[in-house]
Amino acid sequence: MKIPNPISRTLPISIFCVGLIISCSGVRTVDFETPVDTSDKQITFQERQVYFQEDLGLFVDNTFDGARLNGVEKLNDSTLKAIIRPENEPINSSPYYAFKIASNTPKKMYVSLEYPQGHAHRYAPKVKKPTKDWEILDSTKIFIMDSLVTLELSLDEQPTLIAAQELQTSEQVKDWYQDLSSGKGYVRPYIYGTSKMGRELPVMDIYRGGKTSKPIIVLLTRQHPPEVTGFFAFKAFLETVLDDSELSNTFLDTHRVLAFPILNPDGVDLGHWRHNAGGVDTNRDWSKYRQPEIHQAVEFIEEQLKKDGARLLLGLDFHSTHKDVFYTNTSQEGSTLPHFEKDWFSALEENIPHYKVNESSGNSTKPVSKGWFLKRHRAVGITYEIGDNTPRGRIRTIGRVSAQEMMKILRSNTNLN
Known part of the structure; x- marks a missing residue:
């Protein structure tokens, strides 16, 4: 299996001194009411191959990053069965598939x-x-019966890529953030560590001028591999923060953003339903940090806060679910931004056409990122969820406006700067 090189191909990227942060005596763990065992669990790797059904003249391929296909069987002269299995179980019931x-x-x-x-x-x-954009398969060509879903396809010699969501592999993410960072001296991409299988763990450190004592906003995404609509919102959000507008420039004069564009690259490239290469849901590891992806991310964040005398104000973790929703913490426990959520959600409703915020508030009893932001740093923590089927143009609008309104609110809180 190909392991990405830990050095950038094109754009020069600073490599954070991983040895330094790992050699620290350790970061402070956080206790949650309902602990989760995030020690390694065994996973089953899918066999990568091109399946050839000679009598049907069909080729089925899972030899690319992001693929998920565990086997192929002929049912009859017009029907093929694609066997889809998760990396391990128990697992969230969100079957992911991708093959050509x-x-x-x-x-x-x-x-x-x-x-x-x-x-x-x-x-x-x-x-x-190959030469066309992604399209959603016509619903009249989808037939669902219990755990079997049948698709009607028109095939020819050109490979048709079938996937649960648009592919956004670690290499595609890298191409995006390198292009976004290019020519912007105030954006500093780092490789802060490596995943369990040696893939790069990137972060974008963003600020103008000096960084000492600047309050920090943390943006996270791709803890769960198939959740690309959350990643699309993350992209639109970050592109707006970096659009060189007057709002962006003045915001970055007084604030610093740490943006983590892919927290689980192994799971993404292996085509996992939910987990990393350790067989673990990384969004249950924000307590003891047993998985390398979360351990190194937490160490990087903590090191920046300590070294630069900064406070963590806000953490947004971008995900996908069945509908748009913001998961918030009911108890704020002395949050440094007690009115942010109310002000932000009101601004979103005022500035996004025909938009109603769907907020689901609850205390984080399990070790998820939004609970870690609050319990560890008294920062506002929000899980920013986008619906699986939210129109992609609508996602860009929500991401853009939510970034603009965040910057306006935080910029106006001059007493924090």
Whole structure:
């Protein structure tokens, strides 16, 4: 299996002294009411291969990053079964799939996605031809019966990519953040560590002028591999923070942003449903930091706060679920921004056409990131969820406006700076 090189291909990237932060005596752990065992769990790797159904003239391929296909069986002359299994269990019931399929001759075929019993279909199939954009498969060509989902496909010699969500692999993410950072001296990309399988863990350190004592905002995404709509919102959010507008420039004069664009690159490239290469949901590891991705992210954040005499004001963790929702902490426990959520949500409703904030508030009893931000640093912690099927243009609008209104609110809190 290919492991990415730990050095950037094009844009020069500073490499944070991982040895230094790992050699520290350790960061402070945080206790949660409902502990979760995040020690390594065994995973099953899918076998990467091109499956050839000679009598049907079909090729089915899972040899690319982000693929998920555990086997292929012929059911009849017009139907193929694609076996889809998770990396391990128990696991959140969100079956993820991605594979390419091609035919020697143009034909209509049916492909049945077989999930393990008890796992319901979640993601509407997306299709992509090599020279075309992603499209959602017409709902009239999708047939669902219990744990079996059948797709009607028109195939030819050009491979058709079928996936639960648009692919956003670690290399694609790298290309994006390198391009976004290029020519912007106030954006400093670092490789702050490596994943369990040796993939790069990047962070973008963003501020103008000096950084001493500047309050910090942390942005996280891709803890859960298939949740790309959250990543799309993260992209629009960060691109707005870096758009060189008057608002952006003045905000970054007084604040600092640490943006983590892919916290689970192993899970993303391995095509996992939920977990990292350690078989663990990393968004349950914000207590003891047993997984390297979270351990190193926490160490990096803590080191920056300590070294530069800064406070952590806000943490936004971008995810996807069945609908748009903001998960907040009910008890603020002396948060440094006690009115931020109310002001921010009101501003979103005022500035996004036909938009109503869906807030779900609850105390973080399990070790998730939003609870860590509050319990460890008295910072506002929010899990920023985008719906699986939220229109992509709408996601860009929500991401852009939420960044603008965040900057306005934090910029106005001059007593914090």
